[in-house]
Amino acid sequence: MGKVFTDFSATYYTKVEYCRNPYPDVPGQYYYPSYGKGCQDGPYANDYLTNQVPPQFSASATLGVRLLDDKLTLSGRATYMGDRAGSYVDGVLPSTLWVAYTVYDAFASYKVDESLRLDVSVENLTDRYYFKLSQATLPAPGRTIRMSLTGKFDGSEKNTGLWPYGPLAATASDSDWTGFYIGSHLGFGFGRDARQMTSLTGASDLLAAQEVAGHTFKDLSRGLQAGFNYQFSNWFVLGIESDISWLGYDDNSEGPSTEGRPGSLQAKLHTRLDWLTTLRGRVGYTFSNRWMLYGTAGAAFLKQTEQRTQFARPSTGGITPIPAFAESISSIRVGLTLGAGAEYAIADRWSLKADYLYAGFGAENFLFPNARAGVMPDTTTNPGTGTFPKVTGRKLSSNIDIHMLTIGVNYRF
Structure with missing residues (x-):
């Protein structure tokens, strides 16, 4: 039986507030004086923070299992990003379209020995179209598949083969x-x-x-x-x-x-x-x-x-x-x-x-x-x-x- 592991994290903003700074060389004067001296729950028009407002609620959950004496690790991750926190004022600077989204990822890792590890990942498994927090109106990457092989040359442990089970296992006559x-x-x-x-x-x-x-x-x-x-x-x-x-x-x-x-x-x-x-x-x-x-x-x-x-x-x-x-x-x-x-x-x-x-x-x-x-x-x-x-x-x-x-x-x- 494998070993199951999990991880969960979440963030919820109860209040988001943006306040203006005074001009350093003009006492009593503030940026955007027409808005007054107070604070508000979103950035101002033409403010570069417009596209950096965090989601009010976000969460990430990971579930995985380790098999074959911890040589093989399989896991999946779900990430949710909710609606923007607070409000914002649209001005000359364009606002990136922001829609709540959920992204799923899958990962696999096989440890051949102390010197070699094979990793495979599939990010954005469902090929979801969405935008990250960014000033640019560029969508996030679609489904992305990565594979890597990490090893040390002339490692100290001589393994019994990449797959030490069945007919591919090493023999003395090799x-x-x-x-x-x-x-x-x-x-x-x-x-x-x-x-x-x-x-x-x-x-x-x-x-x-x-x-x-x-x-x-x-x-x-x-x-x-x-x-x-x-x-x-x-x-x-x-x-x-x-x-x-x-x-x-x-x-x-x-x-x-x-x-x-x-x-x-x-x-x-x-x-x-x-x-x-x-x-x-x-x-x-x-x-x-x-x-x-x-x-x-x-x-x-x-x-x-x-x-x-x-x-x-x-x-x-x-x-x-x-x-x-x-x-x-x-x-x-x-x-x-x-x-x-x-x-x-x-x-x-x-x-x-x-x-x-x-x-x-x-x-x-x-x-x-x-x-x-x-x-x-x-x-x-x-x-x-x-x-x-x-x-x-x-x-x-x-x-x-x-x-x-x-x-x-x-x-x-």
Whole structure:
């Protein structure tokens, strides 16, 4: 049977009174002289206290229970805020709408050992819309979920696992995660590329804008990883890992021409994402030395290639634009990555892993300085009127987010 605990507190104002102070340098003179020298049960017009009047009655009650030899604590809290105490005068300064409200919160805490504690809370459980005492007319936060893991590295107590009950409990045959490892993985990647094409100077250009569109992508990936782990005596694991994934994303977008027959092109853009590599730190915790959960974050590097093909209408022999020349540019982009995963030791040196990684890359510009204003060539009868000889250039801005789901195998030395 668990241990039940409770806490209750309440405040009730029997009287609230506000009095004016005299001017320090003018004897007998008071602020707001039209109200006289006395006191009243609320603040004055345009007084900054208008939105700080406390509720006449407020109360808070907490009820909880401790279970599993006090390792697990579950509790709930109800908080009531009543109507404002006293009265107030509305003036130039706006008054925050004040309505009595009740808010419910729930909390859970699990003490793994003397070195590690997991806390979870859900505040404003019913997602109540209300205003706190404040000068700003900003509502309080809605339903808020928080989770934290607090621990000490290399603590003195070596625990029996994050959940010491049933099949996940530690055994004497469990292996140590400390050491170097290498492995391979297969994955599925998806994401989006928010992109924009302008003239080379960055000025808006309708034809340039039609050459690209923001789009999503998805494809399979495969790769390799290597790293090093160090396991502390209280089952924390710190490590560093680098991986590389070869991507299969390849896409084309087409810009229509307004100077050829319907359906003809002004330009074609070919986008290829070649590979993604990361260098990350890892913080993990083992259930029993066979299971390990970890979080990871670090730097990401992406090889991206863009090729733009310019079309032109033939000077003789046809009216449909054909490819004239191409410009290609590659860039190794730098971004940030974070994620989480799990690994299971299937033998002394072999383990299986599954993880999720997010990689974000801010705006990167790709320049095509020889892009043309159009596809029409000069004519012998009207020289200088063609749009193809006019060089305007193009600037592509690309902003990429990638999500990776992978499974893999590691060999530990």
